[in-house]
Amino acid sequence: MRKTNNVIKIKDFKVDKGLPFDQEYNFAYLDENTKKMIRRAIIKALCIPGYQVPFASREMPMPYGWGTGGVQVTASCLTKRDTLKIIDQGADDTTNAVSIRNFFKKTSNIKTTEITEKATLIQTRHRIPETPLKKKQIFVYQVPIPEPLAFLEPKVSETIKMHSLSEYGAMHVKLYEDISKNGHIETAYAYPVKTNDRYIMDPSPIPKFDNPKMNNSPAIQLFGAGREQRIYAIPPYTKVKSLDFEDYPFDPFKAEHACDICGSKNTYLDEIIVDDAGNKSFICSDTDFCNKRKNK
Amino acid sequence: MIIPLLKVTNLSKSYDNIVGCKNISMSLYPGEVLGIVGESGSGKTTLINCLSGNLEPDRGKIIFNINNKETDFLNISESEKRKFIRTDLAFVHQNPRDGLRLNVSAGGNIGEKLMSVGYRHYGNIRSLATKWMNKVEIDKSRIDDLPITFSGGMLQRLQIAKNLITSPNVIFMDEPTGGLDVSVQARVLDLIRSLVNELNLTVIIVSHDLAVIRLLADKMIVMKNGTVIESGLSDQVLEDPQQEYTQLLVSSVLHV
Numbered sequence: 001m002r003k004t005n006n007v008i009k010i011k012d013f014k015v016d017k018g019l020p021f022d023q024e025y026n027f028a029y030l031d032e033n034t035k036k037m038i039r040r041a042i043i044k045a046l047c048i049p050g051y052q053v054p055f056a057s058r059e060m061p062m063p064y065g066w067g068t069g070g071v072q073v074t075a076s077c078l079t080k081r082d083t084l085k086i087i088d089q090g091a092d093d094t095t096n097a098v099s100i101r102n103f104f105k106k107t108s109n110i111k112t113t114e115i116t117e118k119a120t121l122i123q124t125r126h127r128i129p130e131t132p133l134k135k136k137q138i139f140v141y142q143v144p145i146p147e148p149l150a151f152l153e154p155k156v157s158e159t160i161k162m163h164s165l166s167e168y169g170a171m172h173v174k175l176y177e178d179i180s181k182n183g184h185i186e187t188a189y190a191y192p193v194k195t196n197d198r199y200i201m202d203p204s205p206i207p208k209f210d211n212p213k214m215n216n217s218p219a220i221q222l223f224g225a226g227r228e229q230r231i232y233a234i235p236p237y238t239k240v241k242s243l244d245f246e247d248y249p250f251d252p253f254k255a256e257h258a259c260d261i262c263g264s265k266n267t268y269l270d271e272i273i274v275d276d277a278g279n280k281s282f283i284c285s286d287t288d289f290c291n292k293r294k295n296k
Numbered sequence: 297m298i299i300p301l302l303k304v305t306n307l308s309k310s311y312d313n314i315v316g317c318k319n320i321s322m323s324l325y326p327g328e329v330l331g332i333v334g335e336s337g338s339g340k341t342t343l344i345n346c347l348s349g350n351l352e353p354d355r356g357k358i359i360f361n362i363n364n365k366e367t368d369f370l371n372i373s374e375s376e377k378r379k380f381i382r383t384d385l386a387f388v389h390q391n392p393r394d395g396l397r398l399n400v401s402a403g404g405n406i407g408e409k410l411m412s413v414g415y416r417h418y419g420n421i422r423s424l425a426t427k428w429m430n431k432v433e434i435d436k437s438r439i440d441d442l443p444i445t446f447s448g449g450m451l452q453r454l455q456i457a458k459n460l461i462t463s464p465n466v467i468f469m470d471e472p473t474g475g476l477d478v479s480v481q482a483r484v485l486d487l488i489r490s491l492v493n494e495l496n497l498t499v500i501i502v503s504h505d506l507a508v509i510r511l512l513a514d515k516m517i518v519m520k521n522g523t524v525i526e527s528g529l530s531d532q533v534l535e536d537p538q539q540e541y542t543q544l545l546v547s548s549v550l551h552v
Contacts, residue, residue: 145363156436164375164377165374165378165379167378167382169408169409169410169412169413169414170409172411172416173408176404176407176411176421179418180403180404180422180439181401184456245417246417247417247418247419248418
């Protein structure tokens with residue numbers, strides 16, 4: 001072994017490669033019994049689209065709010081043949097994405113990728129990739145608050161009843177308030193949807209621009225909320241409809257610009273302040289899509 | 297023969313060993329206003345809560361007969377019961393803050409019941425809400441204001457509008473004017489009376505204020521210790537009370 005001195009050199013950190021595989025851990029960190037328990041919850045969730053299945057969420061080596069639910073779902077679905085992609089706000093190179101990718105590299109030694117088409121399992125925070133998802137892909141969402149009725153009804157016992165009896169009228173009160181205050185439905189993210197004509201579901205804080213992508217998607221979509229201990233799912237080819245009013249139909253809003261890097265006009269954009277004078281730049285939030293388009 | 301809209305037989309509810317109400321039987325006919333009076337703790341609220349589905353009674357029968365359809369209120373599934381409560385019944389709380397969402401605008405509050413029975417057209421909901429704001433004498437420019445900016449009397453009128461908008465078949469009111477000052481009380485009572493006449497509402501109203509009952513109710517029952525001790529036409533009961541307790545109640549009304 002090479003003798004090292006105490007001075008840590010910057011070049012020793014190869015963030016891109018991640019940490020080396022650590023065989024002390026069970027494959028994908030969680031023990032097999034936990035994975036079995038979570039898989040059971042996932043199967044139940046797939047059988048009842050949009051229904052929130054409780055599960056015994058484990059403590060993960062990361063704080064709540066950083067994707068503990070998504071990570072547990074990913075860990076339970078991961079096989080040695082999988083290729084994993086992790087995105088955070090559409091980007092592969094942001095803190096949350098990098099740290100979760102490193103976590104799985106260290107604990108499971110699987111292939112990772114930034115290319116949406118090549119991935120068999122994608123974990124996301126707050127975005128659905130621009131490249132359409134396809135058959136045999138599993139798409140895992142990180143969910144902070146799984147209960148779409150929480151802001152109307154703080155009692156969980158009551159929201160469970162509202163779901164079971166389809167008492168969803170009050171859901172429109174929020175949209176009503178939006179229109180009366182702003183003249184249009186202001187809710188821009190975590191926009192509630194009805195899944196398979198039955199359960200109202202919070203799609204996690206994805207922009208409402210992404211809502212139509214959930215409808216009839218060929219991929220399996222799984223949602224994990226670690227702190228709230230809930231898993232829910234949308235099986236492939238399931239109807240997902242965003243709530244709206246007859247005279248104020250759902251509008252998947254995006255900024256009226258083209259991407260300043262790749263020029264795309266129909267992708268979701270991040271608004272970036274570039275100097276102290278308040279000048280702005282709009283760029284694709286999906287880094288993989290933007291890079292591919294730019295290099296074409 | 298007119299079939300009663302609501303028929304109650306031997307209704308009892310106790311809280312452990314404490315009697316809430318005991319062996320109550322009564323009936324209510326369409327278009328009738330029934331007053332329930334009695335002192336604090338006499339079981340008025342327990343009774344009205346049992347009838348409106350807020351409480352599960354221990355024994356007895358509650359039968360609603362609405363549009364020739366009989367509903368055995370205590371023996372239907374929970375989903376049917378909640379649907380029935382949503383569409384056919386309304387409950388006006390003593391404290392309007394219990395019946396309103398304070399973080400939702402006045403229009404949203406009035407419109408909520410419409411949305412819960414399936415209205416999905418913003419324009420229609422809004423125009424109906426405006427119409428009802430007018431009916432309960434709240435300026436329609438306040439439609440987007442939050443209830444916390446409303447006075448006590450306005451809040452109560454807003455709550456009444458919220459409850460009546462879906463034309464429920466039976467309306468329960470628990471001390472609707474309690475906690476309001478006298479002039480505001482008069483205005484709210486006036487409003488309730490004109491709505492009752494105009495819309496031919498069927499109402500059960502609980503109050504300890506005999507003036508309220510005399511003004512609004514066609515019939516009344518007097519409760520004491522959880523039982524009905526006297527019942528009849530309100531004028532008759534108030535002019536010629538038979539029971540000692542009712543006599544005491546009538547004679548203790550202050551005359552200015």
